Amino acid sequence: MALSRLNARQLETFLAIADCGSIARAADRVCLTPSAVSQLLSELEREVGFRLFDRTTRRVSLTVAGGDFLPAATAAMTQLRAAERSAKHIRERASGVIRVGAPLVLCAAVLPDAIAAYRQRHPNVTIRPSDVEVEKLVASVADGQIDIGLGPNQPLGEGVSATPLFDSPWVVWCSPQHALARYDVVPWEVLRETPIVATGRDHEYSVTRMLSDQPEDHRVLPVEIVENVTTAFGLARAGLCVTLAPDYVQGFARSQGLVMRRTGKPETIRQICLYHARARALSPAAAGFHAFLVEWVGEWYRALA
Numbered sequence: 001m002a003l004s005r006l007n008a009r010q011l012e013t014f015l016a017i018a019d020c021g022s023i024a025r026a027a028d029r030v031c032l033t034p035s036a037v038s039q040l041l042s043e044l045e046r047e048v049g050f051r052l053f054d055r056t057t058r059r060v061s062l063t064v065a066g067g068d069f070l071p072a073a074t075a076a077m078t079q080l081r082a083a084e085r086s087a088k089h090i091r092e093r094a095s096g097v098i099r100v101g102a103p104l105v106l107c108a109a110v111l112p113d114a115i116a117a118y119r120q121r122h123p124n125v126t127i128r129p130s131d132v133e134v135e136k137l138v139a140s141v142a143d144g145q146i147d148i149g150l151g152p153n154q155p156l157g158e159g160v161s162a163t164p165l166f167d168s169p170w171v172v173w174c175s176p177q178h179a180l181a182r183y184d185v186v187p188w189e190v191l192r193e194t195p196i197v198a199t200g201r202d203h204e205y206s207v208t209r210m211l212s213d214q215p216e217d218h219r220v221l222p223v224e225i226v227e228n229v230t231t232a233f234g235l236a237r238a239g240l241c242v243t244l245a246p247d248y249v250q251g252f253a254r255s256q257g258l259v260m261r262r263t264g265k266p267e268t269i270r271q272i273c274l275y276h277a278r279a280r281a282l283s284p285a286a287a288g289f290h291a292f293l294v295e296w297v298g299e300w301y302r303a304l305a
Contacts, residue, residue, distance in 0.1 A: 008077070010043055089124060098283075101131075102151055103137070104230075111127075114293060138156060152272060167270070173259070175237055179194075246272075
């Protein structure tokens, strides 16, 4: 016997009749006419191959076979309703797991607050942040290690799209006691004479690119490259050097006792973007968080000013 044509409406009607003991009352519960309920019941009995109810003029009651079938029908409807709720949650972006990657400072300073704000709206969402080096961010999106990347502008290739969020100028971070702290705007000719520590190869590239169109003796070059921004900030806090970094790191930098000074013109601007893969559609949950971040991160940056 093939039961492939059993459907949720038939099972729902069967359970309503069993609970109500009446075709008419079951019809009210499932919002159908009594004749439609009787038709669904007849269809179900044809499919299962036995009578489910004994009918009298005033009441219907389960047959022995109907009573035996009741637990399975109840379990099936429970599972179907659970599947329906799950689909609804997914559609409403209220469930799912989202993997988001960002460089250390953005991962520590931005994502926790963004995740907390999003969970107030969608408490069942699971968002897993991870530290990803700037140079590896786009590749991590392309190969599926993360669903969404948040970080400075990078070459995209064909497989990844970028959504710009805000532009962040590179600024000088130094100890309040450092000689550069007396400037409101640090002239490039002064900065060239100051030891600068860069963080990672991406920062080294950004620093060496500054004034790259100028003669070699006018360029700004780091004297040291360290792997972690916390190390660069520690060296700057001790007055051993200054470091150049985008102004969006200011929450973390100021917690280290550093002060921010703008550079002279031309300023180097870093665009911060969200990255996702072109070929793979974001899940509803990830698409929802992506849309949320587009608005939230911009507001977060504006609040820093």
